[in-house]
Amino acid sequence: MARPTIYPTMADAVADVPDGITLIVPGFGVGTPLNLLTALHQRGTKEITVVQNGAAQASTDPSVRNVGNLIEDGRVKKLIASFTAATHPSRPSITEQMARAGTLEVELLPQGTVAERIRAGGAGIPAFYTPAGVGTLLSEGKEHRVFNGRTYVLEEGIVADYAFVHAWKADTAGNLIYRHGARNYNPIAAMAGRTTIVEVEEPIVPAGTFSPDEIHTPGVFVTRMV
Amino acid sequence: MAAVIGRRLRPGSVVNLGIGIPTLASGYTREEDDILFTSENGVIGYGRVATPEEGDPDVWNAGGQQVTLVPGASFVHHADSFALIRSGRLDVTVLGAYEAAADGSFANWRLSNSAFDNLGGIGGAMDLVASAKEIWLAMEHTTREGKPRLLDACTLPVTSPRGVTLVVTDIAVVAVRDGQFVLEEYAPGYTVEEVVSLTGAPLQVSPDVKEIAL
DSSP states (O other), X not given: XXXXXXXXXXXXXXXXXXXXXXXXXXXXXXXOOHHHHHHHHHHTOOSEEEEESSOOOOOSSTXXXXXXXXXXXXXXXXXXXXXXXXXXXXXXXXXXXXXXXXXXXXXXXXXXXXXXXXXHHHHTOOEEEEOTTTTSXXXXXXXXXXXXXXXXXXXXXXXXXXXXXXXXXXXXXXXXXXXXXXXXXXXXXXHHEEEEEEEEXXXXXXXXXXXXXXXXXXXXXXXXXX | OHHHHHHHSOTTOEEEEOTTHHHHGGGSSXXXXXXXXXXXXXXEEEEEEOOTTTOOTTOBOTTSOBEEEEEEEEEOOHHHHHHHHHTTOOSXXXXXXXXXXXXXXXXXXXXXXXXXXXXXXXXXXXXXXXXOSEEEXXXXXXXXXXXXXXXXXXXXXXXXXXXXXXXXXXXEEEEEETTEEEEEEEOTTOOHHHHHHTOXXXXXXXXXXXXXXX
């Protein structure tokens, strides 16, 4: 069985991540792989296409770097997300400022479409039809089709060069368990990365420690762990 | 507003609450009504906003508030959470809005009509409104400058071109039926005439119109 490689540090796990990659970043308040993002920021990887729920506000804690920091520091070429707006409309977010200045490309999507594009990519499905966004600006110019009298819009699956994942527990076979709402995008991200790198909260335990029934993501989807 | 929404949810409903006032509604339902609240992030079966003592750092609603879990709660990943939504299992979605129109359309994701530059805050709203059985809005009746937010037609880009059935504002509860706004309740301190004058589209008055009970 192909086992994932366990790295001693976050920096080691991302040491060869090149410029120009597509990267899926899970997280919805919690469950964001902040340690891997911080290491990637330190490494200096740039020209990244990020797929994320929404553009995070840049972290003001210098020991933690998130996608907001990567955007602010010009490392992100394109953002695919369901939110770019700041919480207060009169103060544009860094994402909005850079997009308007032409230094950041943005693709805005309904949130369920972001999730399903990742899921489909990881499941080997190239495209799917969804009702979300039909009749709005977000579906303009996209292929539409009627099924059973209802109109749907075509969206493509996403397979990323890299997926970063935040897990609660893991074993040496790469089997992952997430905690509560920190699960969010993590299981589908893990399946949609050509290289999937996982940061684990608790110490990695020997394979066989968990019951196979408990496992959320099988280790076959995991490439590297820290 | 949250209390009005909480009271109107029917027993046994499956409900998604949007960011802002709507998320507070989970604190205003009766336990025996057995209403199931789900959140986009895959938390199925949450209760009220948690106190610091009862909160868990990994249990949040869509508005980023820590919430309690009810007995029978479960967690799913994001794609399954939206599978629940898109497959039509949601009875009601309650969302915030900038504008609502008598034709059942509403706008809540973009405050600009300039050329579409791919910016905005759509979140899960378009998935929710595409498939929920009912769309309710919780919103201000007017802008800070006193301009109506309930209109004949939306002026901002729409989130959904149709489907709103109920609008709960700071001064009124308005049903949307057959392309018309119908006043069902008004807030204490306001008259029916005042609510009508603050509405930017014809407002029918229900024969059963009453003051909102606080």
